[in-house]
Amino acid sequence: MRKQLTTLFFGATAVLLSSCGGAKVQHDSKNELRASAYPLVTIDPYTSGWSFTDHLYDASTKHWTGKDLPLIGVAKVDGQSYRFMGDEDVELITLVETSEQAPWTGKYTTQKPAEGWQNLDFNDAAWKEGEGAFGTDNEPTAKTEWTTDYIWVRRIVDLPEDATQRKLYLNYSHDDDVIVYVNGVKVVDTGNACKKHVSAKLPAEALAALKPGKNLIAAYCYNRVGGALLDFGLSYEEEGQRSFEQTAQQISADVQPMQTLYKFACGPVNLDLTFTAPLFMDNLDLLSRPVNYISYEVTSNDGQSHDVELYFEAGPQWAVDMPVQPSIAESFTDDNLVFLKTGSRDQKVLAKKGDDVRIDWGYFYLAADREDSQCAIGNGQELRKNFCANKLDASKAEGRDRLALVRNLGNTKEAAGHLLIGYDDIYSIQYFGDNLRPYWNRNGNESIVSQFHKAEQEYDILMDKCTAFDNQLMREATEAGGRKYAELCALAYRQAISAHKLVEAPNKDLLFLSKENFSNGSIGTVDITYPSSPLFLIYNPELAKALMNHIFYYSESGKWNKPFAAHDVGTYPLANGQTYGGDMPVEESGNMLILAAAIAAVEGNADYAQKHWDVLTTWTDYLVENGLDPENQLCTDDFAGHFAHNANLSIKAILAIASYGYLADMQGKKDVAEKYTQKAKEMAVEWEKMANDGDHYRLTFDQPGTWSQKYNLVWDKLLNLQIFPETIAQVEIPYYLTKQNKYGLPLDNRENYTKTDWIMWTATLAPDKATFEQFIAPVHLYVNETTSRVPMSDWVFTDTPEQRGFQARSVVGGYFIKMLEGKLNK
Template identity: 60%
Template sequence: MNFKLKITLVAIFLCAFLGVSAQRQANRNELRAPAFPLITIDPNTSAWSYSDNLYDDAVRHWTGKPFPLLGVLKVDGVAYRFMGKEDIELEAIAKMAEQAGWSAKFTMQEPSADWMNVDFSDEGWKRGEAPFGTKDKEPAAKTDWQEPKIWVRREFYLNEDLQGKPVYVEFTHDDDAIIYVNGIEVANTGQATGKNRRVKLPEAAVKTLKKGKNVLAGYCYNRVANGYFDFGLYTEKKNSVIFPQAAKQLSVNVQATQTHYEFDCGPVRLEVSFIAPLLLENLDLVSRPVNYLAYTVKSLDGKKHQVQLYVEASTNWALNHPLQESTLAQYKSGGLAYVKTGSKSQEILGKKGDDLRIDWGYFYMAADASKTRTATGDGLTLRSAFMNDNKLDSSDKGRQLVLTQNFAVSKSYSDKILLGYDDIYSIQYFGQNLRPYWNRNEDSSIEKQFEAAHKEFATLRTACEKFDVELWNTAMRVGGKEYASLTALAYRQSIAAHKLVKAPNDDLLWLSKENDSNGSIGTVDVTYPSAPLYLYYNPELAKGLLNHIFYYSESKRWKKPFAAHDVGTYPLANGQTYGGDMPVEESGNMVILTYAIARMEKNAEYARKHWEVLTTWTDYLVEHGQDPDNQLCTDDFAGHFAHNANLSVKAIVAIAAYGHLAKMLGMNDVAKKYIAKAKEMASIWKVMAADGDHYKLTFDKSGTWSQKYNLVWDKILGMHIFDEDIIQTEIQYYLTKQNKYGLPLDNRRTYTKTDWIMWTATMAEDIDTFRKFITPVYNFMHETTDRLPMSDWIYTDKPVRAGFKARSVVGGYFIKMLEEKINKQ
């Protein structure tokens, strides 16, 4: 290559890079996210910042449990903590049962009001060994607790007063818990469950902790099942904080595949980007279990500065519970230096459920071996050594993994850390353990994945910048800046709630985990709201959301004439585990989405492959969909109810979708029959649901209303089954029912579902009306006091969630973009 050509190529690259950088500034997302995505690989490896500043709190798993990730930049000997908080090392005053056995007096009959006081007589109470729980449901429980409520009094003795010391109560509870120290309430969870929740005691309670006898008392109310209760008391070790000085965060900017931070660290500027190259057209990239922490350090004064980067992770990343035994390792391979951790037990696919972290496979951090030093061991020791410029000596005693890089900067310096997870086996599918998609042929290794990620970094970063700009600009055009902000935040959240594998029959499986709900895998009524994102970017992934349900029925494992709800509890996909069926809901979802796939692909071959079961489901809807009997819909938190007008809409739209699929396949007689039937049912619906200036929640109750979000598919897919005035009548009525933070789901409660608001808004005829529905949702996310990955189930009259977090259904936010794409075809 001649010199002039080299110069030209460099110039082109710089212009492109600077152009994208300028676009990033122009497209800055000003949303103060409820939580900021950092590492987003799958439901197991999903880490977030729950605070405004990256250094205000520990990095956390989507469940809220700490996934410690500590970042420090030392500049000319001064350390600036820019990421995470140091894990405070505690000394036990009264250990929890998971660390050491303890016993206490307890009763399941409500005692007198002073039961928590030190001088209360518990002479008539029983004595039991902790933890307390329903032993048939919780094997770890030592004392069987079958009644709804339990009161526990735990005496402990001190050798000295604790006044002036930081003291914490730590407890695991299912469900509601209240904890007292010497009669003073120190924790009250309200209606909630939690594992290893830690609360710092107020000074008034600490003052009572004196030499001699003290009482730690706890109350727990098990509302449904699986009761469990354990609690203990702890104080901080001395001198356990090595990096008290934080950097100054200047900005944070969430885009679809990246989260960008800027910090001042004394005389230098630090830019940090968390990059997940989740480009949905490339399934190998979607599956590659490696993310980047990229950084740039710039001198602010033009002088040369000696800089040291310290990045520390914890064994928590590979454990369900932080006290599980783990292994630590460090090695070099393929030009990269690695630190690695995993559980000692390695029970592959050994746990299923919702509020769990993975404890099989291995977590890795890696970086260029020529520039990086590694260490493992005790966090306090490693941090002290780094702070004092001493050698970082490794040991197998401790729970921390460390990478450090040293360099000088007078202008600018850039590098990266790679973080990833090898789960070895990802999913059990009807009895067979499946490798992750990236190793579907068993011809790869985690090192090969890291090496590819390392070599392709520059290319992938440019691709991510380009993708982020394109997504932002498209969302801006169709829905405005607030809509663009929400879709940018939703992108990684939705993707990270899935796992990509290949079935033994070569089906692509894009399996969701029903996060923060019940942990179901491949849930159809989670697929339905999630689908717009995958229909828009890659219909093969949309098929991956449906394939397991088709297989479940076609293999005769599922024998009912309607679609199943799920195929198990994550990560075990061995058959439905949800307790109740949703026959109209799930059948309608499957048929509608199959037609949406056909429209995106401009052919119905996928429907042809599954025609027999689609026909069975559609005929079920013809028979049962006009006026659904008492059953659940996707909004199952609202409970069972009959005559659901919106559920009837779904059935009718699905019947029409089946008719249009038949038309695409040349089955004209079938098409005419089912489209005519859908129109007939829609005419009946209009009469049954009419209630003056709007349409009812249920056919049998006047004076009620609900969002008819299922109508959006009649509009988007251009089927025109329902009279067009129905949608506009509803939209105008909804505008009179909005609260500060959004449109309620229906007249019964003030809560709503944000994904359904997006669908309802998309039925509006113009962007201004669309934005009237979107702005309150944006304001909720910007102002909510619940710091966690976006909730889709929120209250509309106050900035708190009703439930749910980190769920895939925010993929439904992309329905407005999908509408434009389908209409352009």
């Protein structure tokens, strides 16, 4: 097995290397999937920039949390400016105050009202009156207590004569789902979300419905769980703040595994813009290099030469947690590169942890060839106006300086070039008290400037290698699971990798630490590692080990002394011990054992498991005692809550015990192998009796008439353990197809939501490619149509195109399980 996989892996590398000579490598085909969000800059959980809109210029680029990471791009052609990326920040003037600006009152009810409640002429005399905001006592702005599931609020506002002629914005904060109307016209419908201080431009229909005098803002909000909040007002944009009103025309957007490609028309020239992250997993120094590329190619579309300049601007938000934090900025040159740099003024390294938190130590950089480049730092509005006036300077902005870089392409019919964009986080992770540098500087002998120079020197060869890799991955994924499957894998690739940070532990262990994005912010979570692992098992099993090393160390060092595996080692980026509120004994122990067996299958030996044999034995014995019929506890789908007798969790325990037997056999421990393999087979027989519900198998052993996806069963197939009868999958797969909704197969009978990564695993149990594709098509449709414009969510509804929760998580690495099956079978 090891020889076969090694041949495949290095064969792929050979294809990449051979492609680098001669003509520039081109992509074979376009990804037709409309991404829920487009990856732009993907380095790690902190330096992560995305476009949440169909057109790159529709809104500011954002961090995966939804906070703005401003990155503006403008092409000036013969003196005309065309904005192709991002949006200008403008000052909004308050017109109707939110509760943080002034007291306001409205009518409200917590009982579903009659139709037409959102219209101005509705009779709300029976409604209560309360002061905004509405919410629970944990929200400091809440003035009227709201603790029920639903609330409807009507607020009459007086508008002056000229208000309807302005660019108006709805300002709102909410927890959770909110729908807001202006004079009966829907302006906002968030689905399941929780945000504060959002400004949404009123669409033309809503503006047309406004009139001088009395108007109505009406809002509905659904408090799903925990805290509740509803607050809203209006603001307007002062004229004359924008310099780049005219946008380019976006022709296409295309997400490939390592690259996102845009095509624009900017008047008489076309612009191709490509964002590239060279995330090659067989080169860890390159994988961890904190530098991405923004490439551009300009061609005349009328056969004439044109004067062309490209303007790029970045905000200090790339290097601070909150926009109000003061920053410093500078520019400098080094050899052939010009650099722009920004970072927080305080530089409190590794001082923060949490989920909805961005980095505020270290420094963000833009760089380019110094020839034909101009740069400036200062007030953003001045920089833009002065660029339009053919000069580039601005006054200082008191800790809010923007970075501006201009590339002068001259009078030309065609031109090409690139920028480099990156981040130096100085120290990345605190690991049981030790502050660890990023892997690229693990020995302290590198600098961020040296990394930029390496990236610049390797640009040509890496761009060709990235394109060749994209083509090969798409071909292999299409062969394995069809074109729609391949398009989902392309969108998953950078998301899965950049949700981790690569560092080296003091004992020289390689650590590839995940952040549990948009969930709870845990670091190194085992039940994030488990679904993420297929991607890394395919491309470099050393990274799969690096997903596990910290958990082995936690137990073997005595810092964790329970007889089962820990859930996590802290809250990102502080990995000092588990911070999650509850244990998942069967879940996490099963995950670690199965992945140890998967690594052995890929490598063709059990050397890694042998290093950790004592603790693997402890966890296995725990599962022998407690795994067949699990007590009331959480599994990886912890959002569904605690429950006992979980049939799918039991499968995991049984296959984990079988994995231990598999590993023992590879080490020549025949007696041990026979004992535990036989035990797993005996437990599987009992499982089949307890879970059998006629034409399918139950969610829990004690509840007839229930069902669930048995996605854990996939490892019996992939590792050829032969523990469960093949008839179980043969019964389940047709049954699942009867339960599919428009956007996917529900996780189980309790709710209409699902986990898209588990659908991939369940689909891999299918007997043929055609059946596999029947499960994939609804997931592809969801991503293509979702109204939740965020980096791919793995927890979504199956009856509506909305996320249920989670986004930008590494678990989409689990999409690659079908490709992993092909590697293992070969």
